[in-house]
Amino acid sequence: MRFAILVFPGSNCDHDAYHVVRHVLGEEGAFVWHQERSLDGFDAVIIPGGFSYGDYLRTGAIARFSPIMSAVQKFAQQGRPVMGICNGFQILVEAGLLPGALISNRSLRFISRIVHLKPEGNSSLFTAGLDANRTYRMPIAHQSGNYVISPDALNRLERNGQIAFRYATPAGEVFPEANPNGSVSNIAGVLNREKNVLGLMPHPERAAETIVGSDDGLALFKSMVGYG
Amino acid sequence: MRALIYITPKEGILDPQGLTVGKALRSLGMEEVTGVRMGKYIEMELPGITSKKAEKITRQACDRLLANLNIESYRFEIVEET
Numbered sequence: 001m002r003f004a005i006l007v008f009p010g011s012n013c014d015h016d017a018y019h020v021v022r023h024v025l026g027e028e029g030a031f032v033w034h035q036e037r038s039l040d041g042f043d044a045v046i047i048p049g050g051f052s053y054g055d056y057l058r059t060g061a062i063a064r065f066s067p068i069m070s071a072v073q074k075f076a077q078q079g080r081p082v083m084g085i086c087n088g089f090q091i092l093v094e095a096g097l098l099p100g101a102l103i104s105n106r107s108l109r110f111i112s113r114i115v116h117l118k119p120e121g122n123s124s125l126f127t128a129g130l131d132a133n134r135t136y137r138m139p140i141a142h143q144s145g146n147y148v149i150s151p152d153a154l155n156r157l158e159r160n161g162q163i164a165f166r167y168a169t170p171a172g173e174v175f176p177e178a179n180p181n182g183s184v185s186n187i188a189g190v191l192n193r194e195k196n197v198l199g200l201m202p203h204p205e206r207a208a209e210t211i212v213g214s215d216d217g218l219a220l221f222k223s224m225v226g227y228g
Numbered sequence: 229m230r231a232l233i234y235i236t237p238k239e240g241i242l243d244p245q246g247l248t249v250g251k252a253l254r255s256l257g258m259e260e261v262t263g264v265r266m267g268k269y270i271e272m273e274l275p276g277i278t279s280k281k282a283e284k285i286t287r288q289a290c291d292r293l294l295a296n297l298n299i300e301s302y303r304f305e306i307v308e309e310t
Binding site for chain 1: 242
């Protein structure tokens with residue numbers, strides 16, 4: 001499977017994603033600069049974390065107008081996999097490829113710590129290889145990860161199975177005290193209606209080898225490869 | 229022309245900054261302050277065009293980039309440049 005890893009001015013998790021794709025999974029991958037206009041020859045897109053355009057105006061608000069994003073829109077419409085991690089998630093909501101919005105953490109602080117995620121099911125190509133009865137341990141590192149959405153739209157997400165992950169206790173209980181940033185219903189990651197676009201605030205690419213403390217994130221990448 | 233643009237979080241959208249600043253004001257003794265909403269103020273220069281045209285461009289700028297209509301609302305004034 002050939003992964004495109006997008007690079008914006010201010011991306012800083014692009015190399016981590018590349019490392020996981022190439023060296024941990026042994027798949028093909030290449031960086032794609034945001035001024036490019038084509039994703040021809042790629043089977044999946046990763047929009048990595050970072051601070052694209054310095055988070056000016058709103059996180060992801062300016063990156064969504066980069067030339068490559070028109071190609072990402074098309075790629076997603078064709079049903080091919082697009083995963084946005086952290087700032088990548090923020091770019092996808094600003095681009096309208098995912099519902100809702102991400103605002104400042106409730107604490108107004110940058111939070112960098114390990115969280116536990118409960119997959120809401122395993123019906124998407126990103127979660128097919130995951131066990132919905134356990135939790136996945138990986139880091140978050142963000143200032144604006146507080147997911148907001150109108151009550152009506154939240155109901156639609158729940159009904160359509162578009163909630164991919166929720167923040168939970170290590171035992172898998174979705175409790176308010178496991179919610180690091182104030183996200184509605186402890187939401188950590190969402191899917192589009194067709195379930196080929198995933199956005200999540202936690203960093204699976206930083207939890208893909210036991211030497212860095214956890215390899216729980218690898219399951220997401222393996223699911224994508226299994227799909228391809 | 230000059231556009232004076234005010235962008236604020238929509239009613240019902242959590243505003244963590246406004247909540248925190250409101251608490252700080254009350255702790256300073258200004259208990260009369262029951263709510264604070266924080267947003268952005270943007271000025272845009274649009275020289276050499278009519279106010280009607282300036283209004284149209286400003287609305288476009290707000291809808292497409294300056295505001296996220298999922299969570300924010302905006303209002304603006306067009307004034308003569310001084």
